[in-house]
Amino acid sequence: QQKVQQSPESLIVPEGGMASLNCTSSDRNVDYFWWYRQHSGKSPKMLMSIFSNGEKEEGRFTVHLNKASLHTSLHIRDSQPSDSALYLCAASTQGGRALIFGTGTTVSVSP
Amino acid sequence: GGIITQTPKFLIGQEGQKLTLKCQQNFNHDTMYWYRQDSGKGLRLIYYSITENDLQKGDLSEGYDASREKKSSFSLTVTSAQKNEMAVFLCASSIGVGGNYAEQFFGPGTRLTVL
Numbered sequence: 755q756q757k758v759q760q761s762p763e764s765l766i767v768p769e770g771g772m773a774s775l776n777c778t779s780s781d782r783n784v785d786y787f788w789w790y791r792q793h794s795g796k797s798p799k800m801l802m803s804i805f806s807n808g809e810k811e812e813g814r815f816t817v818h819l820n821k822a823s824l825h826t827s828l829h830i831r832d833s834q835p836s837d838s839a840l841y842l843c844a845a846s847t848q849g850g851r852a853l854i855f856g857t858g859t860t861v862s863v864s865p
Numbered sequence: 866g867g868i869i870t871q872t873p874k875f876l877i878g879q880e881g882q883k884l885t886l887k888c889q890q891n892f893n894h895d896t897m898y899w900y901r902q903d904s905g906k907g908l909r910l911i912y913y914s915i916t917e918n919d920l921q922k923g924d925l926s927e928g929y930d931a932s933r934e935k936k937s938s939f940s941l942t943v944t945s946a947q948k949n950e951m952a953v954f955l956c957a958s959s960i961g962v963g964g965n966y967a968e969q970f971f972g973p974g975t976r977l978t979v980l
Contacts, residue, residue, distance in 0.1 A: 851962060852962055855910075
């Protein structure tokens with residue numbers, strides 16, 4: 755059964771620092787990776803997606819993808835207290851199945 | 866844009882009771898989902914429906930039933946509520962299940978408490 759593994763489980767980052775989150779899939783049929791952010795008491799919202807090898811940057815957020823190893827990472831630079839949240843990685847596959855979500859990384863940015 | 870509404874926002878039931886959660890979306894999306902999220906944890910898929918007349922079990926379907934009444938609505942029934950399933954239930958929708966169509970949009974959630 756396909757799994758999406760995320761690490762670390764939790765992360766404390768000083769304000770202004772860099773947060774790095776990892777995600778790996780075990781399914782060779784994965785074609786898209788998604789990163790969602792969920793603030794406490796709110797619903798998850800899509801942050802970024804990536805399907806090509808390489809990196810994609812949007813503001814302070816950068817996503818990397820290595821399709822050969824099915825590994826993606828999310829980097830948050832100049833972390834702000836508002837970045838404190840649960841970050842969920844998800845993978846979609848060819849073949850008509852639902853997204854598979856990882857268990858998440860909780861990021862806490864300390865002022 | 867669109868919106869997903871979930872009712873009720875808070876649901877309190879007795880152990881063993883049958884309880885129904887409802888979800889409506891106006892994105893005109895084909896695919897809808899139900900997830901359970903235990904406190905501070907990730908999302909576990911209960912049921913999803915790829916199109917209006919489809920129903921697929923997720924990893925956590927035991928103890929739940931689902932019904933896709935029409936394209937815009939998807940209901941979840943807890944067949945016999947248990948104290949260990951107190952959680953937030955999230956409904957989501959997407960255009961489809963493959964490629965960039967798989968982006969999911971989430972409702973605000975229903976918080977279930979079992980007494």
